[in-house]
Each structure stands twice: as C-alpha cells, then as structure tokens.
Amino acid sequence: MPLASRSLTGIQFAAPREEETLEINAATVKLTDLASCGGCAAKYSAARLEELLAGFVPAEAENLLVGLAPADDAAVYRLDDERALIFTLDFFPPIVDDPADYGSIAATNALNDVFAMGGTPLLALSIAAFPEELPIEMLAAIFSAADEQVRASGALLAGGHTIRDTEPKYGLAVIGTVHPNGVWTKSNAQPGDAVYVTKPLGTGLIMTGHKRGQIGTQQLERAVGWMKTLNADAADVLRKFRVNAVTDVTGFGLFGHSYETADRSGVRIVLESERFPAIDGALDLARSGVRTSGDPRNRDFAGRHLTLKGVPESLVSLGYDPQTAGGLLVTLPADQSASLEAEFAARKLFLRRVGAVEEGSGVVVAG
Numbered sequence: 001m002p003l004a005s006r007s008l009t010g011i012q013f014a015a016p017r018e019e020e021t022l023e024i025n026a027a028t029v030k031l032t033d034l035a036s037c038g039g040c041a042a043k044y045s046a047a048r049l050e051e052l053l054a055g056f057v058p059a060e061a062e063n064l065l066v067g068l069a070p071a072d073d074a075a076v077y078r079l080d081d082e083r084a085l086i087f088t089l090d091f092f093p094p095i096v097d098d099p100a101d102y103g104s105i106a107a108t109n110a111l112n113d114v115f116a117m118g119g120t121p122l123l124a125l126s127i128a129a130f131p132e133e134l135p136i137e138m139l140a141a142i143f144s145a146a147d148e149q150v151r152a153s154g155a156l157l158a159g160g161h162t163i164r165d166t167e168p169k170y171g172l173a174v175i176g177t178v179h180p181n182g183v184w185t186k187s188n189a190q191p192g193d194a195v196y197v198t199k200p201l202g203t204g205l206i207m208t209g210h211k212r213g214q215i216g217t218q219q220l221e222r223a224v225g226w227m228k229t230l231n232a233d234a235a236d237v238l239r240k241f242r243v244n245a246v247t248d249v250t251g252f253g254l255f256g257h258s259y260e261t262a263d264r265s266g267v268r269i270v271l272e273s274e275r276f277p278a279i280d281g282a283l284d285l286a287r288s289g290v291r292t293s294g295d296p297r298n299r300d301f302a303g304r305h306l307t308l309k310g311v312p313e314s315l316v317s318l319g320y321d322p323q324t325a326g327g328l329l330v331t332l333p334a335d336q337s338a339s340l341e342a343e344f345a346a347r348k349l350f351l352r353r354v355g356a357v358e359e360g361s362g363v364v365v366a367g
Helices: 046-054 099-116 136-152 203-211 217-227 232-238 253-265 282-287 295-305 313-320 334-346
Strands: 005-008 011-014 064-068 071-078 084-092 120-130 156-164 169-178 193-197 245-248 268-272 306-309 328-333 352-358 363-366
Touching: 071 099, 071 245, 084 099, 084 120, 099 120, 099 136, 099 169, 099 217, 099 232, 099 245, 120 136, 136 156, 136 169, 193 334, 203 217, 203 282, 232 328, 232 334, 245 253, 253 268, 253 295, 253 313, 253 328, 253 352, 253 363, 282 313, 295 306, 295 313, 328 334, 334 352
Parallel strands: 120 156, 268 363, 306 363
Antiparallel strands: 005 011, 064 071, 071 084, 084 169, 120 169, 193 328, 193 352, 245 328, 268 352
C-alpha cells in the first residue's frame, strides 16, 4: 500500500511502495507458477493495440521500407541499394518450467520475426526481467540456451539489459539483414495464391492442458520441440520461390494473422479447416473445453472479420489458439504449389496447404 501521497502543481504522486519480496523455494520453484500467462498468449490484445496505434502518426522516411504504415513483423530500414536492416524485439513470461527450454523458445520466437521478413539474423541483445530470488543457475540456463539458439540462427548474442521483476520475462531484440528487394511482408497476398503453414498448430492448447494435468509429457515434448524449431530452413526454401506474402503465426493465432494478411493485402483468405494441422493432443484438449487466456482476446480481434461455414468448435478453437514461436504463414501463386511441396518434402520439412486467396475481404473458414 502507498505510505503517503504528496502533490506538486495539482498533480498527485503516490509515495514509493515498499519492495515486494517473493518466498521462492529454489529446489521446487516452477517458472510457470510465477507467470499470470506464458508465451505469446501474454500478448496485448490486438483489438486494443489497433485502437492505441490509430492515433499514432507513423514515422515517414524514404529509407524506412517497413514501419507502422502498415505495421508488420519487424521494421526494415534501407542502408543502400544492396543492404537493409531488419529490427525486431520479442519477450514474454515463461511458457515452460525448464529454464533451458524457456530460453530457447523465447529466442526462437524473436529470431523468427527476422526470417518472416525474408532476412538473416545478425546480432541480438537480451531483454530480461527476473525476481532476484530465483537461483543464479536457473537464470544461467535461460541465457545459455538463448545464446545457443542465436548462434544456431547464424547471429551473435552480444549483450542485453536485465531488471528486477516479480514475474519472469525473457526475450531478444534482434537485428537482421536483407536485400531491399527481398523483403517479405504480410501485405501483398494476391488472388489466386495458395496459403500454407510451415508448422502444426496447438502450442497454446498443449501448454494449458499440461499445466492442468490433462496431458502427459509426450505431447508436451512435441510442442516444445516445435517451439524450439527456427523457421530458418523453411525460409531458405521459400527464397527459391516468388512468394507474395509471409508472416509468422504467433500470439494472434492462425485466424488473427490470416485476417491481418487479408486486410493489409486487400483480399479475402479462404481457409479449409479440415486441413488445419494440429500437434498431437491439441484437438482432444479443444474438444474437452481447454482454452488459453489469449483465446477470448483473439476472438475479440478477428471474430468479427471471420465467416465460419460449418466448422467444428474444436477447429475454431485451434484457429484462435495463440501460438508461441509458430511457423510461417505463406501465400504464393498456386501454380508454384507442386514445386514448393516437393522442395519441402525433399528437405524433410513440414508444410501444409490450408487455403487460398481470392478477391474480396476478410477471412472465410470452411468446414
């Protein structure tokens, strides 16, 4: 409680609060018990974010290739005719209890924004907030795993900033490089495109179900494996093709990110729910009524722009499920589909066609 209050020129200021201290048993502490929600489910409501940014005047500069008009997965600034820099940052509370997995997943989620823009990561800085009561060994595992993942992406983890907080948070600010003519955005989907995803869906459902004790370790390990998978290899294959729109499927779910792509591109995206790929166990959890804290926010954001045609509620829930370190959502001319699928198969990479782009607006989901 505030100790007192004082005023200055009519403005009321609360006196400093006494510092909170946590009683943490180092031997038994679970990271997820210290978080109100984890992973990309912690994202601020997309609907409220739209309202907030509506009154913000975007910066304008000749060399700012991607900024807030329209916003994308990262900002892009052209240095010269051959080079552009990609800037992004991402952080969130723990989605898993294992410190190394948490560090790796958080790093993957941030690095994947660079791949979603067509670029290659170059340099990263840590963004961290932890209770001082957490064991140093736990924090070291988080940082070490993140460093390993950054190196796997071809970049370097070169520093960062750490503050005290009662709720743990970790992520990265990342700089990447890209040719100015090779930038991918979510705002150029074209009628006649096929729509693909490069990872199965359901990380939010799996993590929520596991925390409630409704699934075992096998499903958890599969979900963690997908969340620790960089989108680097998928992006490498896509560079061989004339892709029109790319984004990554994260906190706003498949439906939210599909709507953003359709809206920014001035098209309609038609999704085939029967083709939605799900991590093993995710649909069973959806049928049992499991939902994440991000589910209602995603429905609030994308629901009014969706037309559902005979879609089972379990698949609706999968479409709204917030993903952490999800795969890429890609649109490209349908006549390249066979070649794309063959390339992904040859590299033993996951790929699933989930829909098509047509003239119109919004998102239609067919049963």
